[in-house]
Amino acid sequence: MANKSELLVAATDAVVAAALAIEPAKSPESLSQDRIRAVALGLFDAIDQHPWVAAQLTASSYQSTTPRIFESIGRQVCALGVPEDSRFTAASVLVEYILGAAGQNAANARVLWPDIDRVEVLDAVSRAWEELDPDDYPFTRAVADQLREHDDREQFLGGIDLVLTGIAALHLPSG
Structure with a gap:
């Protein structure tokens, strides 16, 4: 490698390639959706383990790694x-959600609070939400307990399912 930048590109490419290689459990009736979920979770887990990948993907979206992610998701969108x-819109929304949510999760868990227990952070934030003005923040107060108890991976996959449901409702013939 000629420099640190090239090393980061190569390392990011290796991490992403491993995430994209994950195969879903075979379910013929929803194989494309299962592949999208497998890629999404593979990237979520990879970025969780290597938080620097999110920043690298954002900084180098024109290089081969980000288009490889877009291609992987785009092929499944076509197959749907x-x-x-x-x-383009369906694939873009999926990729943006995957990279944005995974990057935000990694930033929160590993970058912003690396030495603080996740349970303590969520409890503190939940308590702060519960103390907000009820007239100004009725929704935020109402979901404070859900924040305290949520699982990041499950919430992430729930977001993928919401996007896939929307794609199906807007663009696919009803069965």
Whole structure:
């Protein structure tokens, strides 16, 4: 490698390649959705383990790694039967959610609070939310307990399912 930048690109490429190689459990009726979930969770876990990957993907979106992620998701969007004029948007939303949510989770867990127990952080934030003005923050106060108890991976996968449900509702023929 000629410099640190090239080393980071190569390391990011290796981490992402491993995440994209994860195969889902075979379910023929929803194989494309299962592949999207497998790629999403593979990237979520990879970024959780290597938080620097999120920043590297953002900084080098024009290099081969980010287009490889887009291609992997885009092929599955095509396989879902999304009409051609909607494929770019559907794939973009999925990739942006995957990288954004995974990057934010890694930043919170590993970068912002590396030496603080996650349970303590969520409890402190939940208590702060419960103390907000009820007239200004009725929703935030109402979900404070859910924040305290949530699982990051499950919430992330729930987001993927919301996006996939939206894609199906807007773009796929009803069965």
